[in-house]
Amino acid sequence: MIRWSRLRGLVLSPRREWAAIAAAESPSLSRSLALMVLPWLLVLAYGAMLGGPLLPVLEQSPVFMQRPDGSQVQIGVMTRGRTGGLLTSLGGIAGTLAWVALQRAMILRSATRHLAAPDGVAALKLTLHAFVPVWIALVLVPLTPLLFLPAAIHAVVLTYLGAPMLLPPHQGQEKRFGRSVAFGTVLFGLVTIGGAVAAALGLASVVLG
Numbered sequence: 001m002i003r004w005s006r007l008r009g010l011v012l013s014p015r016r017e018w019a020a021i022a023a024a025e026s027p028s029l030s031r032s033l034a035l036m037v038l039p040w041l042l043v044l045a046y047g048a049m050l051g052g053p054l055l056p057v058l059e060q061s062p063v064f065m066q067r068p069d070g071s072q073v074q075i076g077v078m079t080r081g082r083t084g085g086l087l088t089s090l091g092g093i094a095g096t097l098a099w100v101a102l103q104r105a106m107i108l109r110s111a112t113r114h115l116a117a118p119d120g121v122a123a124l125k126l127t128l129h130a131f132v133p134v135w136i137a138l139v140l141v142p143l144t145p146l147l148f149l150p151a152a153i154h155a156v157v158l159t160y161l162g163a164p165m166l167l168p169p170h171q172g173q174e175k176r177f178g179r180s181v182a183f184g185t186v187l188f189g190l191v192t193i194g195g196a197v198a199a200a201l202g203l204a205s206v207v208l209g
Contacts, residue, residue, distance in 0.1 A: 014157070022166050037093050039138030040090075040093050043089055063075055063076045103185065108123050110184060111123070111177070114180065115169055123167065126181075130185075131158075134151050152189065156185050
């Protein structure tokens, strides 16, 4: 598990912290799994506390129109589909794990292009540590949604700074390598958001018929 002191270092002094991370053992995916899964389990818990459905469900509510005399008459029924907390959480967990694997692969491809050693362990270190602010923001999003965007931007900056330190490229290629990985990270983020929106819309159309 990533320590609080490491999280503080990544936020306040990222260059120095990346140097320490480069010399440390890589966190295993199994040990870091709890941090990646926790936000989605909290989504499930928040939904349950607010009385949300666990499984996909269609909810119907009457639609009324007010008459000139002030009375109301029902003119129809509005149907709304809800995905359910369990499906949302499982989808989020699967998406997170897939994203970690794709991000690591992207880093390794970029490392090869810039003559850096294709170190899979270092690429996993970079992926897991750079996005700790995002995992923390996901935990806090139901309380403070505005934290997510600054956390995502900081994760891109951490990726830019950490890539050439964990996977040293050919001399003179450090900044280009960092920019390449940061650009790939932004692109993956946009694709992930677009995919999530498309999946939500598709699921809603299926649920609503």
